[in-house]
Amino acid sequence: MFKIFSNDPVHDPIKKQGSVTEIKKTTCYMCACRCGIRAHLRDGELVYIDGNPEHPLNQGVICAKGASGIMKQKSPARITQPLLRKAGSNRGDGEFEPISWDRAFEILTKRLGHIRATDPKKFALFTGRDQMQALTGLFARQFGTPNYAAHGGFCSVNMAAGMIYTIGGSFWEFGGPDLERAKLFVMIGTAEDHHSNPMKIALSKFKRAGGRFISINPVRTGYSAIADEWIPIKPGTDGALFMALMHELIRLEKYDAPFLKRFSNSAQLVCMDSGAEEGLFLYDPDSDPINLDLPHNKYIWDEKTQSAQPCFKQGTSPVLLGEYTMGPGPHQGKKVVPAFELLKRQVSETTPEWASAITSIPVARIRKLALEIADTAFGQEFELPISWTDSWGEKHDSVTGRPVAFHAMRGLSAHSNGFQTTRGLAVLMSLLGTIDRPGGFRHKAPYPRQVPPNAKPPSSENDIKPNTPLAKPPLGWPTQPEDLALDSQGNPLRIDKAYSWEHPLAAHGLMHNVITNAVKGDPYSIDTLMIFMANMSWNSTMNTMEVREHLNSKNADGEFKIPFLVVCDAFQSEMVDFADLVLPDTTYLERHDVMSMLDRPISEFDGPVDSVRIPVLEPLGECKPFQEVLIELASRLKFPAFTTPEGERKFKDYPDFITRFQTGPDSGIGFLSGWRGKDGEKALKGEPNPNQWQKYAENNCVHQYHMPPEHQYMRNWNKGYLDFSKENALRQKNDPIMIAIYSDILQRFRLAATGKRPGAQPPAHLKDRIYKYFDPLPFWYPPLEDEVTDLSKFTLNAITQRPMAMYHSWDSQNAWLRQIHSHNYLYVNTATALEHGIADGAWMWIESQWGKVKCMARHSEAVDPGTVWTWNAIGKAESAWSLTDNADESKKGFLLNHLISEELTLGGFKVSNSDPITGQAGWYDVRVKLAPAGEEEPLETWPQVKAYEVPGMSLKKEANK
Numbered sequence: 001m002f003k004i005f006s007n008d009p010v011h012d013p014i015k016k017q018g019s020v021t022e023i024k025k026t027t028c029y030m031c032a033c034r035c036g037i038r039a040h041l042r043d044g045e046l047v048y049i050d051g052n053p054e055h056p057l058n059q060g061v062i063c064a065k066g067a068s069g070i071m072k073q074k075s076p077a078r079i080t081q082p083l084l085r086k087a088g089s090n091r092g093d094g095e096f097e098p099i100s101w102d103r104a105f106e107i108l109t110k111r112l113g114h115i116r117a118t119d120p121k122k123f124a125l126f127t128g129r130d131q132m133q134a135l136t137g138l139f140a141r142q143f144g145t146p147n148y149a150a151h152g153g154f155c156s157v158n159m160a161a162g163m164i165y166t167i168g169g170s171f172w173e174f175g176g177p178d179l180e181r182a183k184l185f186v187m188i189g190t191a192e193d194h195h196s197n198p199m200k201i202a203l204s205k206f207k208r209a210g211g212r213f214i215s216i217n218p219v220r221t222g223y224s225a226i227a228d229e230w231i232p233i234k235p236g237t238d239g240a241l242f243m244a245l246m247h248e249l250i251r252l253e254k255y256d257a258p259f260l261k262r263f264s265n266s267a268q269l270v271c272m273d274s275g276a277e278e279g280l281f282l283y284d285p286d287s288d289p290i291n292l293d294l295p296h297n298k299y300i301w302d303e304k305t306q307s308a309q310p311c312f313k314q315g316t317s318p319v320l321l322g323e324y325t326m327g328p329g330p331h332q333g334k335k336v337v338p339a340f341e342l343l344k345r346q347v348s349e350t351t352p353e354w355a356s357a358i359t360s361i362p363v364a365r366i367r368k369l370a371l372e373i374a375d376t377a378f379g380q381e382f383e384l385p386i387s388w389t390d391s392w393g394e395k396h397d398s399v400t401g402r403p404v405a406f407h408a409m410r411g412l413s414a415h416s417n418g419f420q421t422t423r424g425l426a427v428l429m430s431l432l433g434t435i436d437r438p439g440g441f442r443h444k445a446p447y448p449r450q451v452p453p454n455a456k457p458p459s460s461e462n463d464i465k466p467n468t469p470l471a472k473p474p475l476g477w478p479t480q481p482e483d484l485a486l487d488s489q490g491n492p493l494r495i496d497k498a499y500s501w502e503h504p505l506a507a508h509g510l511m512h513n514v515i516t517n518a519v520k521g522d523p524y525s526i527d528t529l530m531i532f533m534a535n536m537s538w539n540s541t542m543n544t545m546e547v548r549e550h551l552n553s554k555n556a557d558g559e560f561k562i563p564f565l566v567v568c569d570a571f572q573s574e575m576v577d578f579a580d581l582v583l584p585d586t587t588y589l590e591r592h593d594v595m596s597m598l599d600r601p602i603s604e605f606d607g608p609v610d611s612v613r614i615p616v617l618e619p620l621g622e623c624k625p626f627q628e629v630l631i632e633l634a635s636r637l638k639f640p641a642f643t644t645p646e647g648e649r650k651f652k653d654y655p656d657f658i659t660r661f662q663t664g665p666d667s668g669i670g671f672l673s674g675w676r677g678k679d680g681e682k683a684l685k686g687e688p689n690p691n692q693w694q695k696y697a698e699n700n701c702v703h704q705y706h707m708p709p710e711h712q713y714m715r716n717w718n719k720g721y722l723d724f725s726k727e728n729a730l731r732q733k734n735d736p737i738m739i740a741i742y743s744d745i746l747q748r749f750r751l752a753a754t755g756k757r758p759g760a761q762p763p764a765h766l767k768d769r770i771y772k773y774f775d776p777l778p779f780w781y782p783p784l785e786d787e788v789t790d791l792s793k794f795t796l797n798a799i800t801q802r803p804m805a806m807y808h809s810w811d812s813q814n815a816w817l818r819q820i821h822s823h824n825y826l827y828v829n830t831a832t833a834l835e836h837g838i839a840d841g842a843w844m845w846i847e848s849q850w851g852k853v854k855c856m857a858r859h860s861e862a863v864d865p866g867t868v869w870t871w872n873a874i875g876k877a878e879s880a881w882s883l884t885d886n887a888d889e890s891k892k893g894f895l896l897n898h899l900i901s902e903e904l905t906l907g908g909f910k911v912s913n914s915d916p917i918t919g920q921a922g923w924y925d926v927r928v929k930l931a932p933a934g935e936e937e938p939l940e941t942w943p944q945v946k947a948y949e950v951p952g953m954s955l956k957k958e959a960n961k
């Protein structure tokens with residue numbers, strides 16, 4: 001067993017050791033990539049971890065983080081027992097008494113049972129970077145509260161929503177660049193190790209095969225450092241670059257017209273007449289819609305007959321440009337244009353000159369980039385001899401490759417203009433015809449899905465009832481104003497105001513506003529907030545100092561404004577101090593877990609893949625996996641999905657739940673897709689198999705399903721694939737998934753703002769906002785924070801990214817990884833630093849209009865002169881994570897979050913500092929100024945914050961000196 005209560009070194013390099021006695025396979029969780037690993041044990045003690053060569057994702061590769069998982073086990077910051085804040089103590093004082101799990105469950109069952117029986121929305125469950133959102137979401141739905149989300153709202157919902165509302169898929173888990181066949185790879189707005197090992201493996205092969213790699217990023221580190229060319233760009237302006245590239249492609253007529261006509265809504269006719277149909281596609285009322293939610297019965301203008309024809313009619317010749325008048329029929333006399341004509345008009349002014357002034361990229365470079373991507377897409381086109389049949393029954397002998405691939409992530413997302421920017425990228429990729437084609441972007445199951453998927457959030461008080469599961473899932477994809485989560489008075493149904501008129505398409509919620517809203521009682525107060533694996537009093541929150549005060553603020557009667565705060569974490573993060581009840585979680589090596597097709601699987605381009613974690617060690621102390629906590633609570637609270645008709649507990653524990661739960665009565669669909677059926681003979685769908693965990697254990701903890709080649713491309717319109725996806729519940733329907741160059745869904749919201757559309761309308765103060773940002777075509781606008789910032793004073797952009805060696809705040813208690821990073825610097829372009837009188841390594845101040853922070857500077861040529869940056873979450877509160885009082889993390893490390901506000905006053909009212917469409921946190925919008933620190937100032941960071949050691953820590957903090 002571990003020497004967990006000892007300060008002895010982990011390894012004695014001189015002592016002769018016996019050999020490894022056992023190797024257990026599981027899945028890494030030192031970051032979110034989910035590589036396969038092997039845990040090597042000697043007499044039950046973990047001695048090292050390496051990559052599993054038989055795992056499809058990482059093929060044996062392991063990174064510094066993954067190999068250091070052993071030190072997570074030996075971390076002095078482990079919490080080992082449930083803790084209850086002592087009565088009368090203040091939150092943040094670290095005054096706890098250890099309690100038993102029985103007592104913890106009694107407290108929770110009584111409190112949550114009362115809330116569920118009276119007003120379920122008074123319970124809020126928000127989780128950080130967990131990988132079990134299918135379970136946490138199910139728990140919230142069964143509880144009956146709409147107040148649930150994971151971290152997506154402050155991470156990359158713009159990337160997910162912008163792409164899914166356009167092409168029905170997105171980057172990372174759900175799709176990515178086909179670097180095996182690409183010739184040109186353009187990476188934009190991506191952190192230095194995003195999609196870590198899989199991307200490194202793919203990039204290495206790509207470069208060895210002669211591929212050209214261009215990185216567009218304000219910072220040249222990580223992947224950007226090995227790019228053939230680095231194009232620095234000003235943060236928040238990527239959308240302007242995409243608009244200029246589209247301008248050039250359309251001006252030069254370098255776009256894939258046949259692809260756009262057949263597979264997107266580019267040729268479909270938009271009504272130009274003023275009124276309720278303005279800007280919407282016209283529909284043929286007499287034809288049979290294939291999909292009642294999002295019908296396909298639109299029109300195109302047929303060049304041959306010079307008339308409007310049903311959009312999927314065989315033998316027509318659709319046009320992309322021009323303006324027409326509808327002939328005899330239900331729409332006679334209406335003015336219409338193909339959607340592509342509107343796109344052409346939209347980009348007519350977005351010239352390279354216009355974009356250059358915004359992005360700081362030279363005009364000639366923008367022009368050259370447009371030519372490079374077009375020449376690669378069309379000049380190096382190739383065919384793969386794979387036959388397939390499209391949704392309209394036409395057989396194709398091959399699939400066309402367009403070998404230009406893109407990858408993008410948080411650099412595009414974490415801005416208040418990120419949704420439209422991401423739409424811009426998705427439309428640009430569509431113009432090039434690179435969607436689900438060899439060498440371009442390719443989907444991963446369960447995507448592609450409908451544009452957007454058919455789940456809708458609760459949209460009325462009637463969807464939320466005591467002692468009853470929610471009528472709809474807590475998170476979904478609105479397609480019209482009537483889908484918003486509003487009560488009959490138009491007030492938000494959710495504590496984070498997701499799906500309100502402030503953020504109508506908030507598909508991942510707004511976790512970053514939950515605490516502020518709950519403390520203000522806006523839109524209402526809650527009783528219990530349960531936080532899992534999210535450091536909401538430190539690096540996962542904007543406006544850190546004030547949020548810390550919020551957590552401790554009380555009403556006049558002395559009661560906390562958030563009356564009960566439950567925190568579940570494996571480590572003593574800064575958030576644990578504020579908990580009323582602490583639930584000690586296990587590490588990833590001590591629990592069962594699933595990376596499910598119902599959630600965020602690890603699928604490959606060629607088919608669905610899911611994987612599991614299987615414990616390789618016993619839980620430390622009284623640690624209990626959060627999964628087990630949820631199953632226990634769901635059983636005690638008698639949620640219908642967890643209870644037999646006789647009212648008995650249905651599932652013994654989490655592994656039993658995973659094996660036996662089905663999404664519907666006898667649906668054959670569960671959390672795991674491998675070895676289903678009584679004898680494990682079925683894949684994807686089939687009856688529960690009691691030996692399913694064993695089969696995963698015998699097969700590297702992973703199940704991989706290879707689709708035939710004819711199902712691997714053009715999946716939005718591939719009849720064989722779409723039938724397969726419906727049969728296996730990856731989708732509910734098998735109709736084609738048309739790319740939305742033009743989004744009539746956005747236009748519905750815009751029409752509501754103008755009052756031209758019958759039905760729900762935004763309140764007066766939000767009408768202009770909705771009208772402006774719900775443009776059905778991509779456009780660029782400056783980040784919202786610019787509106788309220790004196791840009792002559794705060795001239796620089798400030799951004800963060802996570803370092804390659806640490807995943808957000810997870811590893812400052814990891815003794816090996818601390819040797820790589822124990823503190824961070826602010827990286828400033830050398831010329832910019834000298835201009836401000838700041839020497840390399842000197843102490844300095846960075847200040848925004850919201851606050852200031854003292855830090856150390858590092859001169860760098862690898863950052864755009866107008867941008868400064870640092871790693872996030874290296875800086876820590878003193879003594880947090882069981883670090884010593886004078887640890888580098890709290891004395892030299894710093895947190896940029898102090899400079900960022902969670903709210904902005906725009907147009908006279910306060911609103912979340914987020915994208916106005918999705919509610920994605922605008923982390924990277926902040927503007928700053930710099931100054932050298934005074935000579936007499938202490939050589940340590942500011943602000944200084946104190947945390948406290950909690951009882952039951954596994955080691956004395958001296959072990960982490």
Ligand code: SF4
Nearest residue numbers: 028031034035066196
């Ligand atoms: S990339 Fe992430 S999941 Fe893979 S080994 Fe490294 S830390 Fe683990």
